[in-house]
Amino acid sequence: MAVPIIIDCDPGHDDALAILLAAGDPAVDLLAITTVAGNQTLAKTTLNARRVCTLAGIDAVPIAAGCDRPLLQPLVVAEDVHGESGLDGPRFPEPTVHTVTEHAVDLIHRVLNDHPEPVTLVPTAPLTNIALLLTRYPQDAARIREIVLMGGSTTRGNRTPAAEFNIFVDPEAADLVFRSGVPVTMCGLNVTHQALATPDVLARLEGLDTELAQVCVQMLTSYASAYRRLWGFSHPPVHDPVAVARVIDPGIVRCTRANVSVELRGQYTRGATVVDIHRYLDRPLNAQVALELDTERFWDRLVGAVRALGSARG
Ligand code: BDR
Numbered sequence: 001m002a003v004p005i006i007i008d009c010d011p012g013h014d015d016a017l018a019i020l021l022a023a024g025d026p027a028v029d030l031l032a033i034t035t036v037a038g039n040q041t042l043a044k045t046t047l048n049a050r051r052v053c054t055l056a057g058i059d060a061v062p063i064a065a066g067c068d069r070p071l072l073q074p075l076v077v078a079e080d081v082h083g084e085s086g087l088d089g090p091r092f093p094e095p096t097v098h099t100v101t102e103h104a105v106d107l108i109h110r111v112l113n114d115h116p117e118p119v120t121l122v123p124t125a126p127l128t129n130i131a132l133l134l135t136r137y138p139q140d141a142a143r144i145r146e147i148v149l150m151g152g153s154t155t156r157g158n159r160t161p162a163a164e165f166n167i168f169v170d171p172e173a174a175d176l177v178f179r180s181g182v183p184v185t186m187c188g189l190n191v192t193h194q195a196l197a198t199p200d201v202l203a204r205l206e207g208l209d210t211e212l213a214q215v216c217v218q219m220l221t222s223y224a225s226a227y228r229r230l231w232g233f234s235h236p237p238v239h240d241p242v243a244v245a246r247v248i249d250p251g252i253v254r255c256t257r258a259n260v261s262v263e264l265r266g267q268y269t270r271g272a273t274v275v276d277i278h279r280y281l282d283r284p285l286n287a288q289v290a291l292e293l294d295t296e297r298f299w300d301r302l303v304g305a306v307r308a309l310g311s312a313r314g
């Protein structure tokens with residue numbers, strides 16, 4: 001049975017690939033896509049979700065726009081990584097897939113309550129929508145099977161020395177999610193930096209010879225140049241699909257149970273995830289923390305999903 005999921009995202013190059021993986025892999029049933037401000041403004045991330053879905057023929061999955069700013073602090077976007085559009089690189093056709101009129105939080109609430117089984121949430125963006133859901137509809141926690149998120153790190157950050165972008169943008173939301181009591185799996189930078197889009201991966205996508213695969217290559221090429229320029233990476237880490245892959249096949253991402261606390265006050269460390277892998281502190285084991293990626297199986301699933309969605313070029 002496919003695992004029912006909702007993706008909450010801010011596309012974003014790697015979010016776009018997460019959407020494709022979720023829509024194209026038979027092991028998950030993508031019930032909804034919700035958007036939030038993060039990599040770019042809400043208007044841009046929502047437009048990008050519609051663009052990706054239009055291109056990939058994902059037209060039966062409702063898309064809803066959510067929060068346009070973090071709970072407490074002003075929005076910080078990642079224009080340096082994802083560009084002015086939030087998805088710089090390819091030229092997308094005019095989107096024909098539209099959003100529903102509901103707010104993302106209300107759409108998630110409705111889907112959670114309409115679905116016969118508990119649903120897994122896969123946030124690949126700042127956690128503002130999810131925190132608002134748990135605040136506005138606390139009874140919905142029981143309808144969530146698990147929250148498998150991309151964010152944080154067991155080691156260093158990528159927006160500050162200590163903080164990863166998704167947590168840095170809305171630390172209060174992240175804190176609320178980690179303390180909610182809902183089972184959380186954290187796929188942080190320490191594991192997503194193992195998902196590198198190497199020339200071999202690009203060649204596999206090229207070889208699919210579909211328009212969708214071509215756009216994936218263009219996205220990855222633009223994303224790669226940002227990673228080279230900003231961080232000196234030879235190949236860019238494709239963060240967000242790692243969280244989807246964990247739901248598709250938990251064996252792809254090895255995890256350990258630990259306490260994760262979000263630093264809210266540190267002078268230099270606000271937004272850091274403090275991960276107590278060695279259990280120094282007597283604090284609840286509130287998360288499964290991803291440590292290791294089976295890269296071969298990961299890329300097999302991602303390339304397989306793009307193949308399944310793509311139609312032959314020309
Ligand atoms: C995360 O930040 C965003 O830029 C990416 O889409 C990913 O979700 C990585 O830190």
Ligand code: CA
Pocket residue numbers: 009010011012014015039124125240
């Ligand atoms: Ca993202």
